[in-house]
Amino acid sequence: xxxxxxxxxxxxxxxxxxxxxxxxxxxxxxxxxxxxxxxxxxxxxxxxxxxxxxxxxxxxxxxxxxxxxxxxxxxxxxxxxxxxxxxxxxxxxxxxxxxxxxxxxxxxxxxxxxxxxxxxxxxxx
Amino acid sequence: xxxxxxxxxxxxxxxxxxxxxxxxxxxxxxxxxxxxxxxxxxxxxxxxxxxxxxxxxxxxxxxxxxxxxxxxxxxxxxxxxxxxxxxxxxxxxxxxxxxxxxxxxxxxxxxxxxxxxxxxxxxxx
Numbered sequence: 001x002x003x004x005x006x007x008x009x010x011x012x013x014x015x016x017x018x019x020x021x022x023x024x025x026x027x028x029x030x031x032x033x034x035x036x037x038x039x040x041x042x043x044x045x046x047x048x049x050x051x052x053x054x055x056x057x058x059x060x061x062x063x064x065x066x067x068x069x070x071x072x073x074x075x076x077x078x079x080x081x082x083x084x085x086x087x088x089x090x091x092x093x094x095x096x097x098x099x100x101x102x103x104x105x106x107x108x109x110x111x112x113x114x115x116x117x118x119x120x121x122x123x124x125x
Numbered sequence: 126x127x128x129x130x131x132x133x134x135x136x137x138x139x140x141x142x143x144x145x146x147x148x149x150x151x152x153x154x155x156x157x158x159x160x161x162x163x164x165x166x167x168x169x170x171x172x173x174x175x176x177x178x179x180x181x182x183x184x185x186x187x188x189x190x191x192x193x194x195x196x197x198x199x200x201x202x203x204x205x206x207x208x209x210x211x212x213x214x215x216x217x218x219x220x221x222x223x224x225x226x227x228x229x230x231x232x233x234x235x236x237x238x239x240x241x242x243x244x245x246x247x248x249x250x
Contacts, residue, residue, distance in 0.1 A: 014228070024209055024211070024227065027209050028206055028225070029131045050175060063229050064189065064190070064229075065134070065229060086153070101149050102150070103138075103139070104190060
């Protein structure tokens with residue numbers, strides 16, 4: 001048995017000033033942009049705990065929004081998504097990049113939101 | 126005064142069978158795909174009221190995820206977002222398509238989620 005859930009929308013930004021992009025998106029969505037001192041490629045857009053997490057990320061590819069699925073068992077979740085038709089694209093640090101049959105890239109990551117244990121979907125492996 | 130909030134992530138799918146794309150995403154995210162009999166270009170991915178709405182949409186452009194901002198006053202919200210640096214791209218039926226300074230397209234739409242009145246951000250115009 002493992003759990004998973006949609007957790008994060010990542011706003012991938014190419015070029016420009018990441019701080020300015022984060023300020024725009026935070027202001028647009030009523031959130032607060034926070035730096036990560038050890039990871040300058042990211043800004044968190046802090047909002048209510050009950051809402052999806054949002055990040056702004058500096059990337060080399062064109063502007064895109066991608067979704068992250070949070071799980072307490074990355075390999076079991078990757079196997080489940082593979083059975084549904086997704087394919088594994090690669091591993092990055094602690095997460096796995098996958099591609100849906102619809103062509104969308106998404107990531108499988110560890111638990112992100114405070115209510116994960118209580119509200120995530122439960123899958124019988 | 127008006128209100129707005131991030132409301133929906135739309136999974137834009139190019140080609141293939143929209144029903145199959147919706148089935149994949151519903152299964153991946155633990156939701157239920159629902160047809161719209163009068164609007165075959167969309168499938169709703171039904172989940173808990175407390176979560177972001179998710180749609181799968183058939184489009185002519187490449188696969189993409191875009192965000193929708195819900196508001197009780199579309200023209201006031203478009204004006205607010207324009208002041209923040211976004212530009213209006215066009216109008217579609219009841220919503221407005223905009224582009225962020227980061228190059229991401231997004232839509233400004235009417236209220237979507239049941240707790241909009243209670244939990245949306247309030248802006249003094």
